Amino acid sequence: MKLIIYILAITSLLSTADIPKNYLKKIDKEVLLVFDLKAYEKVPVNIEASVLSEMSNDFDPDGFFKIMDNENHIGYFYFGKAPSKADEFDYVVIFDEALIIKKIKILAYREDYGGEISSKRWLRQFDGSDRDSTLNYGKDIIGISGATISAVSMCKEVNCLLKDLSKLPI
């Protein structure tokens, strides 16, 4: 039994190896907050190669996890990167079990221009979007003057992610 737990722990560590440790802490905090939990387990989602081939190249399967509360599957999260004006920023999208967006959080924004997209109120506009949604910048998502490149980038990223996830047989 101990061996199985050990293997599971190692597997879990390896599977989240692409996500920096300090980000994992932030992601854990957000997941616990969103689902009002004290603890949870993240499980990598195995996506079949045939399904993966239908997704865009931007989709990173190593950043996609199931959120488990004991034995109950309650949601997902996706860790990704998107371009800003002259750099890239890191974000996490937290979904419920039906892949409806519950929260987006910017984990790291590295340049001055466009940092306004980390505003909670601005990001809240994406909440409730599902795999059938296509969000129009400037209409569904209010623009931010001086942060157009990053705001458009975030909007495109979410649209692309939702489209990719629509390929999943869930």
Added chain:
Amino acid sequence: MKFKLLVAFVLLTIVTYGQQDSKQDSLRVLNRLGYNNPSKLTLGGYAQIDYNEPDGAAPGKLDVHRLVLLFGYKFSDKVSFLTEIELEHVKEVYVEQAFVNYSFSTAFNIRGGLMLVPMGYVNEYHEPPVFYGVERPGLDKYVVPTTWRELGIGATGNLQNLSMRYQAYIFNGFISYKDGEGTLRGVDGLRKGRQKGAESVIHNPNLSVKFDYYGILGLKVGLAGYFGETQSDDPSVEGSTVGVSMVGLNASYNLKNLDFRGQYIYSSLSGTEDYNNLTGKDLGSKMDGFYIEAAYDFMPLISKNSTKQLSLFSRYETYNTHAATAGDLEQNKAFDRQDITFGCDFKIAPGVAVKADYQWRTDAVEDSNRSNLFNAGVGVMF
């Protein structure tokens, strides 16, 4: 015959080696540019091509006003470099920005080099599709000397929980006295004193800070301050420098198709009486101004799902570089200006704006002879 063959062989060998060398050189260059890892390199830029025609008999002017090329390189997750090379009026070359950024976290970055001074809205966001109108607002030219950049070092970051961005820098300041002559004057205040990082003189560091709050959806408010003293290439000359204190408040609010912007700038200059006596200049001791602007995007009414934007806008601005003068210097009423601009920005794609506007321009002089201006142009950023 043998000699000719030998010459031909030698030539062929040289050409072949030469081609290999140039191919390897190209590969080396491509590698340096991040060819093997494109995500490290950013290429971008912006351009502004204008047509300006004053009322009256004066001819119009067509100009590639500015073409700016941006290069960014990311050495690691923490270290990056960004530069903008500007070609102004085709023939003048400047470096607009060139700085190294070390990112400790989203909330704390250290950067140093040639950077934009954060004051008002347009100095930082001066790409043509970002502001309304063909030309930048007069307030952002005559009071805030856009594009205002100097060499310096500082800290910047986004405090996500507070929805606030902060910037704090120590910059080199304006040069007010060079080669035995004054550089600053009444008509455009500090504009001619920008050193732009070119063999700049420093003996008085200047402090620049700005806070931007973006916690309310659609609203962004910025408060900036700049405090210090100008530079002189001969500081032993009394009265060759002036003290500079500038504060700026800017706000923008986006509500569906409506876009509102406003800005107020106040600048106080000390020691201008001695400076004017020394140099024979007419520098004011106080400069100020404000503008308010509203724009409405009609495109959603024409085509609901269009990515284009068709905005009509209007801007009222007033700015005075002689709001006060020191000593015997009389206030020049021609420097107390008012511009009303009405025009159209048609964004045919995100990042490409075709613009046209008309500016009613007056000043406080009785029977002002400031001419009105028709402007048209194209602005691009990518």
